[in-house]
Amino acid sequence: MGSAFQTRLSFMRNLTRRMAVENWEFSKPDIQLDRQGRGRVIYSVFTGSRHYSLLAFSHPLDPTKRSDRVIANEWDATFNLFDGIPLDKDIERLRGNTPLQEAGRFTSSELVLARANISERLFNHVANSLAEGRQPDIETIADVGYLMRTTAVYGGGKFGCADWEKIADRVDLGSAFQAEMLAVYLIRLFSLDLVEHMARQKDDVNAVKLVLPIRRFLGIGNATGLGMAPFLMNHQVLVHQWVSAKEHALAAVRGVGSVSKDQVETLNSVLAKCRVQVSEWWVDDEVQSARIEKLGMDLAALADHLAADGRFDGALPLDAIFRWASQHLGLEAQELVVSLLIEPFGELVDNLGESFNAEPEEDVWDPAMPLAQLNALIDRHYGWVNKINFQDREETDRQWVYSEEKLEPRLGTRADDGVTDSETEMPLTVGWDIARLREIMQISDLGQSVLQFCALHPRFRHTIRRIQNAESHPYGEVADNVIAASFRPIDILRFKLAFFGVSKFDPKSDLWTRVNMYQGAPFPDELKSDWADQWTFSCKPGQIE
Amino acid sequence: MKFSRNELKFAVRWAALGRNVPVGLADDLAKAAMVLAAAGIDPLKNIVSALERLDEHHRWGNMSDSVSLSVIEAGPVLSDSLVIGEPVLRPNAVFDNPVLLAGYLCHAPISPQMKLGWQSCGSDCVLVVGESGLSSILADGLETLHVETAVDLSYRSTVEPPELISADSIRQNRVNTREQGVELSEAHWHSLWRFTRQALSKSSEESRLSGAGASLVDID
Numbered sequence: 001m002g003s004a005f006q007t008r009l010s011f012m013r014n015l016t017r018r019m020a021v022e023n024w025e026f027s028k029p030d031i032q033l034d035r036q037g038r039g040r041v042i043y044s045v046f047t048g049s050r051h052y053s054l055l056a057f058s059h060p061l062d063p064t065k066r067s068d069r070v071i072a073n074e075w076d077a078t079f080n081l082f083d084g085i086p087l088d089k090d091i092e093r094l095r096g097n098t099p100l101q102e103a104g105r106f107t108s109s110e111l112v113l114a115r116a117n118i119s120e121r122l123f124n125h126v127a128n129s130l131a132e133g134r135q136p137d138i139e140t141i142a143d144v145g146y147l148m149r150t151t152a153v154y155g156g157g158k159f160g161c162a163d164w165e166k167i168a169d170r171v172d173l174g175s176a177f178q179a180e181m182l183a184v185y186l187i188r189l190f191s192l193d194l195v196e197h198m199a200r201q202k203d204d205v206n207a208v209k210l211v212l213p214i215r216r217f218l219g220i221g222n223a224t225g226l227g228m229a230p231f232l233m234n235h236q237v238l239v240h241q242w243v244s245a246k247e248h249a250l251a252a253v254r255g256v257g258s259v260s261k262d263q264v265e266t267l268n269s270v271l272a273k274c275r276v277q278v279s280e281w282w283v284d285d286e287v288q289s290a291r292i293e294k295l296g297m298d299l300a301a302l303a304d305h306l307a308a309d310g311r312f313d314g315a316l317p318l319d320a321i322f323r324w325a326s327q328h329l330g331l332e333a334q335e336l337v338v339s340l341l342i343e344p345f346g347e348l349v350d351n352l353g354e355s356f357n358a359e360p361e362e363d364v365w366d367p368a369m370p371l372a373q374l375n376a377l378i379d380r381h382y383g384w385v386n387k388i389n390f391q392d393r394e395e396t397d398r399q400w401v402y403s404e405e406k407l408e409p410r411l412g413t414r415a416d417d418g419v420t421d422s423e424t425e426m427p428l429t430v431g432w433d434i435a436r437l438r439e440i441m442q443i444s445d446l447g448q449s450v451l452q453f454c455a456l457h458p459r460f461r462h463t464i465r466r467i468q469n470a471e472s473h474p475y476g477e478v479a480d481n482v483i484a485a486s487f488r489p490i491d492i493l494r495f496k497l498a499f500f501g502v503s504k505f506d507p508k509s510d511l512w513t514r515v516n517m518y519q520g521a522p523f524p525d526e527l528k529s530d531w532a533d534q535w536t537f538s539c540k541p542g543q544i545e
Numbered sequence: 546m547k548f549s550r551n552e553l554k555f556a557v558r559w560a561a562l563g564r565n566v567p568v569g570l571a572d573d574l575a576k577a578a579m580v581l582a583a584a585g586i587d588p589l590k591n592i593v594s595a596l597e598r599l600d601e602h603h604r605w606g607n608m609s610d611s612v613s614l615s616v617i618e619a620g621p622v623l624s625d626s627l628v629i630g631e632p633v634l635r636p637n638a639v640f641d642n643p644v645l646l647a648g649y650l651c652h653a654p655i656s657p658q659m660k661l662g663w664q665s666c667g668s669d670c671v672l673v674v675g676e677s678g679l680s681s682i683l684a685d686g687l688e689t690l691h692v693e694t695a696v697d698l699s700y701r702s703t704v705e706p707p708e709l710i711s712a713d714s715i716r717q718n719r720v721n722t723r724e725q726g727v728e729l730s731e732a733h734w735h736s737l738w739r740f741t742r743q744a745l746s747k748s749s750e751e752s753r754l755s756g757a758g759a760s761l762v763d764i765d
Contacts, residue, residue: 063764071757117763120764161549162726166723403756404742405748409757410757411756412756424745449629451633454622455609459567464569510758512759
């Protein structure tokens with residue numbers, strides 16, 4: 001999970017592909033910003049069936065108040081993705097609420113609530129450069145990669161916004177996180193429009209616009225913290241759908257009997273981009289730095305391996321490459337090979353992205369199941385729990401909680417003797433719960449039903465539901481002890497972010513990371529370009545022709 | 546006041562956890578709340594009442610020899626019991642909140658269709674459930690407590706009966722709440738959050754500084 005990369009099934013890729021195929025129409029933005037950059041901008045898109053609008057409220061911030069944390073109270077810009085075209089009364093209502101974020105109140109007309117802060121160093125450099133009539137320094141841009149960084153993108157009914165079910169049946173935004181991804185796509189446009197606006201305010205005569213290659217190289221940042229971990233743990237069926245789709249895509253590609261010349265060229269060209277991007281991927285985190293260095297060497301070995309004569313001539317050539325990678329490359333490269341192998345086979349795999357959703361009814365619950373059968377399911381799906389000694393204090397050292405302070409997810413050290421649960425702990429103690437269930441089952445009648453057992457031991461109802469779900473949704477469980485002192489939440493965050501389609505993972509600690517979204521992605525007028533579906537692994541302009 | 550269904554689910558689940566309800570039962574309570582809300586019944590008053598009265602009943606253990614039960618503890622068991630036809634609870638069990646019980650039975654596919662009756666504040670009510678869950682709630686002036694089910698259960702309660710809700714109304718409410726959220730009492734929402742807050746961790750200086758990883762100010 002901690003080595004995952006985006007694939008062509010990732011949510012951002014799904015969205016830009018759909019935008020192109022369905023000819024989404026983007027209106028010219030309605031920009032009302034003052035000389036300081038205060039004001040609002042509205043971006044509208046017509047998907048062929050519906051209109052959506054991003055309302056961006058810009059309110060430049062005292063730098064000492066700029067924070068990536070959930071507990072921040074002010075931001076440089078705040079946003080809503082609106083379901084339709086907002087009327088004046090909607091704009092006024094949101095002008096009073098959106099800047100407040102969690103303290104505001106929203107309605108089912110709002111699909112997404114988000115906020116972002118500028119990267120002050122890069123934003124000012126770009127604005128000043130443009131104002132002086134020159135393009136910004138590409139090395140400075142590459143060092144950060146974005147002008148603004150989102151610090152929360154809320155959907156799914158948060159703070160009164162529309163429930164996900166409202167759009168679940170829609171063709172345009174019905175797949176996983178598509179509304180959120182659309183909002184972020186438009187926020188990227190806003191960040192570019194804002195910096196050019198500020199450049200014009202500095203010098204209206206000499207200011208120039210960003211040239212397209214640099215403009216395209218600027219993504220939109222994101223800072224992600226612990227909240228993604230409980231999301232994954234609490235959406236067992238959904239996570240299964242994501243992983244299952246990726247696994248099916250990989251299986252389909254490994255089963256390909258012959259590969260065309262064009263497909264080989266695509267594979268090699270994406271690998272070439274990957275190698276350049278990895279060479280440009282610098283982070284402070286020592287663990288990730290070592291992984292990136294190893295990845296660079298592995299990709300060179302992979303390129304040599306692919307260049308050998310007849311590499312694609314044998315039976316199941318991609319399966320052979322996958323097997324070679326599994327034996328010879330590190331974890332990061334193995335994961336990247338999955339992305340690479342899938343890349344040339346859009347016609348074969350892209351439809352799998354449509355199965356990313358999970359209806360609540362898909363949750364499994366079988367009260368008639370005999371306890372003996374449940375026991376067998378534990379053996380089949382939770383063998384990893386047997387390797388953990390929960391008597392060891394280190395294995396139960398951590399405690400996940402929601403803070404009373406804006407419900408910020410936090411991780412702390414278990415305060416008690418490590419034996420009892422704290423009343424405020426998030427129910428993420430899956431492995432520990434399985435071990436405790438096993439203890440009780442050892443002294444229980446295995447012939448009784450789950451119903452009878454739960455009537456006696458209701459505190460295991462949740463755990464039993466997870467076990468039953470694991471049978472029908474085997475990819476849905478994080479097979480690790482997330483309360484161990486040695487556990488790195490950053491690995492879970494990366495896993496989910498990879499499904500979003502982000503790049504340039506930049507861990508800032510074991511608990512949070514910064515990433516880049518849509519770096520290299522086509523702008524609305526480029527969605528039909530030949531390259532538009534292969535925009536990932538973006539490199540500094542001029543590195544790859 | 547309008548709330549999203551997701552807000553309702555989160556608040557109810559964590560309110561239950563704040564009252565030390567086991568997480569599996571808290572999840573089922575949240576589902577029951579959402580089902581009732583989707584059907585057009587504000588569940589908050591009954592949930593708050595059931596959570597407040599929890600100490601009178603709950604033991605989080607053997608329910609088979611209890612007569613007086615909290616619906617939060619026993620509702621899921623009764624629902625399961627009816628679905629698979631395996632009696633577990635005592636036939637004369639009394640639930641503290643049959644309106645809320647309807648929420649548990651709503652999402653249980655029960656076949657053949659049955660009517661479950663209860664007497665509430667002097668009025669008799671009938672809950673009709675079938676293979677697709679709840680189909681209607683009727684307050685039809687039954688003379689005696691009326692039960693048409695393979696499991697002989699009786700319900701008594703002091704909570705107010707719901708208004709008559711027809712099957713058509715329930716269907717329409719499900720569509721409306723999906724599109725527009727659910728209408729809930731703001732006062733009861735605040736009452737619920739008294740419990741929800743109990744499940745939230747106090748913010749110490751240490752957790753504030755180090756619990757989320759990132760620092761308090763980010764300049765780059």
